[in-house]
Amino acid sequence: MQKLFTSRSTRSVVLFLLIGFGISYLSAKDSNTISGHWEGQIELPGQTLGINIDFFVNEENILSGDISIPLQGAKDLPLSEISLTGKKIRFKLPGVPGNAAFTGEISEDGRQISGTFHQSGQDFAFQIRRAVSKAAKVKGTLQGFDAFVSQAITDWQVPGLAMAVVCGDEVVFKQGFGFRDMEKKLPVTPKTLFAIGSSTKAFTTFVLGTLVDEGKLDWDKPLRNYLPDFELKDPFISQRITPRDLVTHRSGLPRHDMLWYNNHKLTRKEIVRRLRYLDANADLRAKYQYNNLMFLTAGYLTEQLTGQNWENAVRQRIFKPLEMTSSNFSVRQSQQSVDFALPYTEEENQLKQIPFRQIDLIGPAGSINSNVEDMSHWLMVHLNNGTYKNKTIINSATLADIHTPYMTTGATAKHPEISQPDYALGWFSDTYRGHKRLHHGGNIDGFTALVTLFPNDGIGQVVLVNKSGAELPEILTRHATDRILELEPINWNSEGLERRKKGKEADKEAKATKSMARKKGTKPAHCLDEYAGDYEHPGYGTLSVRKVKDHLEFTFNDITTPLEHWHYEIFNALKGTDDAFENMKLQFRTDLKGNVAAVEVPFEPAVDNIVFTKQPAAKLFDARYLKQFVGEYDLAGRAIRIDLAGNILKLIVPGQPPYTLVPALGDEFVLKEYSTVSIRFSLDKNGNVQALLLRQPDGMVTARKKNE
Template sequence: MPETVKTSGLRSISVSGRMRILSKTGIMNKGIIDATGSQNGGMEMTIKTTTETTATPLQNKLEGLDNFVTNQLEQWKGVGTAVAVIHKDQVIWSKGYGYRDLEKKLKVTSDTLFAIGSSTKTFTATAAAQLVDEGLLDWDQPVNSYLQDFQMFDPVTTDRLTMRDMLCHRSGLPRHEMVWYNSPRSREELVHSLRYLEPNHNFRSKWQYQNLMYMTAGYLIGHLKGTSWEQVVQDQLLTPLGMNSSLFTVQEMQEQADYALPYMDQEGQNVSIPFRVIDTIGPAGSINSNLKDMTAWLQLQVQRGKWQDKALVSTGQMAEIHRPQMISDSPFHSKELPISTYGLGWMIEPYRGHAMIHHGGAIDGFASQVAFLPDEQIGIVVLSNTNGSVIPYTVAFYIMDCVLGLEPKDWTSTLLKLMGQGEQEAEQPAQKQLEETLAKGEPQVEEETKPEKTSAVLPLDAPASTYTGIYQHPGYGELLVHETDQGLQTRFNNIDMPMQYVGKHTFSVSLVLFGLHMDFTFEVNEDQPVPAASVSAPLVPEANANPIVFTRI
């Protein structure tokens, strides 16, 4: 991307989820660059060498990377980011930029831990490949042959759903994110709830990103090994790879010395927000890691399952997870990215004529991109502590252009023009439209949710007691409607949502985590003054999805 692009007024775009971009030589002979940088470009660099400090040809191709990353932080108003590049079994670039703690001015380093969000899915798929190698799992054996009580909404999917189906997102289920988001239920309880979740497409007919399926895949992996998904990943991947800093919970991360705080843009200012606990959905997105660990992960991938001359995964099974399984959606369809496919835990797409395999991630206050070029055996990881930041993707693309010897494409302008937004504009409506276009992963939540204001507040058409009470859906759980000093309020999964009456027993409810303003409609018998029997809520925004009906209990 040309450094002359004038977008310094841009704010970070808060993207509610996975933004899908297509996704040994070394300095000083196995040396690693470890550096931190200020948001204004001042670099503090420590070079650890074992012999010499002569830059390699690949590193020479990245001579503009420092300036580019610093400019991206300024243009998109990012807080901090960490960038690493590997070639075969060597780390050729590993640096931190900006701040892990903006208030204390603590800089990002190669050791700084970030939540990697849906990039976790690559670990779940690789662990499954190991179980196939061990003879414990068959990609195409129905899940209910391993989990006897397993059941989906319809009998066909129940009898035929496999690990392959779950990992390539073709179950027929829409996202159903509110089932798990902030839910107090256990992983096992959420797996049980799948039988009550209605699909919106036929089984295996369409690619639809689905976190619950990855949670179920992780649950099955743990079941087959007689332990948990976390323990399997720890014992069979993290420990053998020396990924000793990587953790499964944000609680553990905050006990470490060097971790990034999550930030989001609020009225033009980066504000620290609470960490989002997603332990239950862990196999879909809970890993926290740093550059030093993630470079080992990339080395395993580019070397097709080998690590330090030891095969952790067979070449055949690595090829299986890196092979396209389904045509997927892409918000960046262009001549550079002409087609998008999904493998098992990885996106597989051609980037400017070169094979590219990658997976992004996003969770409250964090964004990541993990990518590699299999033919060139080059891997890239970019981590960010700015909510929904596009920086991991623009930086990854820039690196690919450099190492491939291509003229860098101006992805900053491309992202803006994608939504018909001019280079000099960064208004919230266009940002919101871009969010909705790119949203493919974990949702982000602001701590307060407020309904859209109207010119007048309508009086209720029935006493408040008609609506208050506890309602239940067998898959979603309980929804509480109660009175507060400010009026009626809904509580679901410990998330409070104010309600604004709009008439005909319907309330506007603001759900910021999905950027939605939904109409909750109560079923009321007009002839009898009795409490509403149910409330219908459009919690599944995908096309063809029916509203979720909660029945009074």
């Protein structure tokens, strides 16, 4: 039951509205008299209660209707026992105590119904007037909007764009602009697929919300209740962190995006396991820090609770019931469609097509691809308290919780008409010119998306663009909103273009002055060959450095980037085929023995540089290579021996336990039992083993190999 009015003690009425249906058969003339949208109010003591009533007449002249009461959040509640006799009309609210009913009379011009609302012996005047439906009004405000969009995509150098606007459960605007493929001049349509990037996050929280409805998840219980092995570097945070913390960006962990970016080798389970090796920079819930890895973890949580992968959970719990038939989870799938947008970026004021970026691994944070036709259904379920076509997809209370902000971002307001944003569960929350707004953008290589809800106004918008980092979705959304809500116009487009112009000037200056921070006249401490090798970090994995002709290049997550010497032991990343690391600085470290031992990379600027430790040469783990060192050696008249156990060398000294030789840098081995003692083998010009050199803190001695 749903309580809509205040109690009798305040001389008002209590209505408990239950679903019921009533039909009436009308003549064609009567149908024209009553069908349509009506708006008005019930005059309660000390209160005017707004109501909206819709009467529907089908092809068989059967009359039905529903009532909405915006102040109470009641929407489309069905009416019963509707009767129309001449100008007299009567209808009831089914299941309401006190036989709640309306009786009224239609005015001579047919534009007004006045009468009495009855309940429990009390009578209150009501009046409703024929009105244009809200959806029709909104549609009317967008007349000429398409021309504005067409000009804007030229102003902003955007290849193509699709946009949809929803009012309640009706699509009032849906159109494509520009090109999904510039070379072939293929137009964008409402069915054109775009990557929606981080707008995916709300899908992940929605799926988790359905698990809350099923009693399988509690947002505020420790995550370890569901993932017992979950571990971050800080054991205290590991114990306290909850599912809600994962999806509100308050874990204490900064982004660490380079762990997943372009990573096609790890699984989500393996990524979650590596979180324990990543540095945090804040306590739990102390600071807002946007974090895709936490949303990946939320997706992994979904997988553990449902027994299916995240993709299938979204497909079954969202795509299927919302009839999102074109949406998918990988740009590889999009490219198999007959209608998909190519990705573009802007370089030197020119649009350039770029490769698709496959981000399947980070799926729960950003891999969904969709079109505005499908996304309009997504808007509807949020605007209709979790229902779609009269079917409940998620409980309204759960959806309201998802829409509730739980973490302040700490950001300042960018405009006096827009409040500073907070973060809900997969949504940013703020007020736009006095209206509550929920929104989330999405940015991935070659695509920009923006999904926006005005829940109290029943309005939703989605804008999809095939260009990296485009500001246009926000401009169009604001412009459309001002029209729809009949607000005083602000020239968001001119403001944005001016901001863009200044940004380009700043970028030009930064590029021209980049080398000013470079110390001239320096050179590397080592020859380039010595920097080459594989470097490891327990969280980030492997970074490989190779010498190619006269320069170095590094490879991380399958992205190979050329390097130039910058100054001292610092090298600068140049633009490669994939420019992800352009202008990043790598700093090499030398150990006490003079070996290049590590490289620092600023993969996460919010913490200290990520340190990758250089690994010994792979040959030192190869039994075939190590076999040549096996044999007896003469150490100052004393026989010692090198044996091979699998792919591990052992030092045998008579009267002492065997020592294990651990591969180290510089083709050396250190004794596992005495890390200050190392061994290096000496070869002659023909590559034959001559001796081993035993290095100790007080010096080095030579043991010559005996002929066998």
